Amino acid sequence: MLEVWKKVKENTTVRRALVLIGICFFLYLIRNIMSLLLLTFILTYLIIRVVKKLHQLTHIPQKIIAIVFYICILIFLYFAVTIYVPKLFTQTIQMIEEVVSFYQRMSTDNKLTSWLAANISFQEIKQQLTTGAKVVFNTLSNIGSMGITFVMSLILSFFFIIEQDWVTNFGKGFFTSKISVLSQDVAFLGKKFVNTFGVVLEAQFIIACVNTILTMFGLYLMHFPEGQLLSLALMIFILSLIPVAGVIISCLPLSLIAYTVGGIQDVIYVLIMIMLIHALESYILNPKLMSSKTDLPVFFVFIVLMFSEKFFGIWGLVIGIPVFVFLLDLLDVKAEKPIKKVEQTKIEKS
Template sequence: MTPIYNWLKREDSQLYLTLGLIIVVLFCFRHFLSIILLITIFSFLALKATARVRKWLPIGQVLATLVVYIVVIGAVVAAISYAAPTLANQFAGFPKMVTKAINDHPVWDKQIDVWVNKALNSSELMKHGQTALVTGLHGLESLGTAVSHVGIAIFLSLIFTASYGRMKRLGSAFLHSRFKHFFTNVYYLVRKFVLILGTVIDTQLIICTINTVLMTIGLTLLGMPSILVLAVIVFILGLIPVAGVLISMVPLTLIAFAAGGIWKVVEVVILVIVIHFFESYFLHPRLMATATDLPIFVTFMTLIISEQLLGTWGLIVGLPIVAFFLDLVGVHPRPNDGPIMQQLRDDDFR
């Protein structure tokens, strides 16, 4: 028993046991992990923004938080309000474009009639159609759940950021309680992971901005209408890893078809594929490797495996998890520890 007792008394053993307990707790609350991650990300970005606002303006934390959230939410609402009417006008003329294309090409009209008759007489196709309808309804339900999670996360992050001073004092009280060693380990682990995650989120914003600029230039060269509207759509949807590209293809291709027909759609699809290829296989791994101090090969493998294991969230938290565990066991790819460890030594949001 003495060796086990001595092992439990070691600081690193207590740290690893604390990490194991945190993992068990997170597994028990796995259905709420999406909300927890969203709250963490929004709170981290809001705290950085409010810290900058308070450097420029002599105001308190509550007022700075309100300023940040009003500006950000107002910008999003203004962007949607600006883009929605233009998109509605573009989509309103889409049925006429389809009808005109069919009338101008009688062969298409006959072929469509053949397809419709086959569809009506095919029980297998009708069965697949029912399956697709059910899948679409589940997709709409998932979309509604995601929107509600984002709304809850925004509200709770607003409350957390506004009351950050009190939350910090409450956390400090835990660090001086009867179980201060345990809560010190919890604070150390949580803070380390949040800062690594924040670094990755900052990098994702940079990637999204570069991707938007490249897409805007490409769409301008292709002669697409409503460039500012398309730029807003690309930037907002670009914040969603992988799925954002697929979702953005819907309005881009529809507007392209309304503006120039099928060949314009082909041009836009080629542009999206080229830029997405550049982002996925060069820009994203390169910037993420720089941010997390990981080699590009490790970054590639991490993104592939984490996306398979965790889905879309794996593209966001996969690299922070790997960087967190490597740093926890003392593996530093660079002699000077890199930007993450330098940031861990600073007292952020002082």
């Protein structure tokens, strides 16, 4: 037994694989608080990045920037809960009612709308969408499990950032303890996780913000009702956090609403706008924000999203790709895009 342990201890790859399996098993045991862990990590990572950027620009001490930043977050949350969430709820319900009533009023001379009217109960759809919206907004606005989870994550991330140096030195103390080998492997995996998972997650949030701003600007120019823009902004931001699939999913509701606003012409404009924004994301934002190792084929993106949604639920749509990229980095998988024939010929000639 001691011989086996000695061989495992000397084999770095096997040892780290066992440590990773052990961490996964531990996370499975505490899966009930997985939302708290993920939200704490996401908030901590993103806020640390923002604080460091602001420190580089202003040279103000990071602790002061962090405290001011958290105060701003609390002020924003106060106005969001008291003003914007009720307004957002009202706008969403109103938008659903307007869209459903529009399609109910459409002429039955159109074969497509006649078929839809005969086979689809718009009243039932309206009821389901309205009920779903109520559940979502009640969960977010009331002091419930999600609210408590977010508050706890915010508190944990605040204390981690304020005591970052102390926490780091405390963690280093394990490197000279009786579990030094285990601690070093956990630290190695943690560093890999932050460098891949964190980078991809940060890129997704930046891309989601850019997509939301550009889409809202485009919808405003197309004279979409201002009362619907807040609800659409939230929908687009959440869907933009889902790589590739989010853009495709957002086409359907935006097209339905565009048809109610300006007919088929606005539907074409919306689809062109989404294609342009997606092209901007694919050819400019992704290469700038992510390294080449995170550039995955669309086929693999959809496969990963399907499996991650099955195992992690809604969280899987957001963290599925970052986790997959982390595993690829851990296995040293380096997949490059195929070179086009024209480019390959130029390389060979040179």
